Amino acid sequence: MRSRTALLVSILWLSLACERPRESEPAPTPPARPTPSAPSTPAGLVAPSALAGALPQRLGSFEATGAPEPHVELGVTPTTRVSVQYADGERRATVRVVDAQRAPDLVAGFAAAQRIPMAAEPEAPVELVPTGIAGRPALASWVPGTSTSEAQVVVADRFVVALTIAPASVPEEAVDVLETFPFASLEALGR
Known part of the structure; x- marks a missing residue:
């Protein structure tokens, strides 16, 4: 049995080694690989490029330092979002906008947090305070150790806008x- 197997393997190797493509038939070209493309915007959400167009070049004393970074998040709760970096000398600010139309838990969680002020404690030095921005419910937080100020506001019941300054x-x-943010541009996208 062992010699028969060795003979068959030898014949197989020999036939593979001697096989050449025929001159009359060109070797098949491998199929082209598709180039990855950006995921399409899920139904019901504003395209990230449109969100990027709603971001200002200047926000208070901060000037945008680059192009907005759009992103589509697919999964159980799809969202579109965009962020942009700003600078005022050595100080940095980041604006993030998320379209949470298909992720209502984000907006519901925001509304719940509005009702629960959290004072800073030694083990959790972040203070979270319900406030208002441009007549809209908002949350503000402060991290004393890093002098980081953050504010979040919901616009048109679907866009969560967050600003972090450090x-x-x-x-x-x-x-x-964030009071200087052009919220009307987002409200127009939400219609």
Whole structure:
């Protein structure tokens, strides 16, 4: 049995080694691989490029330092989002906008957090305070150790806009700067 197997393997190797493509038939070309493309915008959500167009070049004393970074998040709760970096000297700010139309838990969680102010504690030095920005419910947070100020606001019941500033000059700086955001551009996208 062993010699028969060795003979068959030898014949197989020999036939593979001697096989050449015929001159009359060109070797088949491998199929082209599709180039990866950006995922399409899920139904019911605003395209990330449209969200990017709603972001200002200047926000308070901060100037945008680059192009907005759009992203599509697919999965159980698809979202579209965009972020952009700003600078004011050595200080940095980041604006993030998320279309949560198909992720209502984000908006519901935001609404729940509005009702629960959290004072800073030694083991959790972040203070979370319900506030308002441009007549809309908002949340503000402050991290004293890094002088980081953050504010979040919901626009048109679907867009969560967040601004983070580090180092901030005062705890409420993100709230004050976010007051200058052009919310009307997002409200128009939400219609």
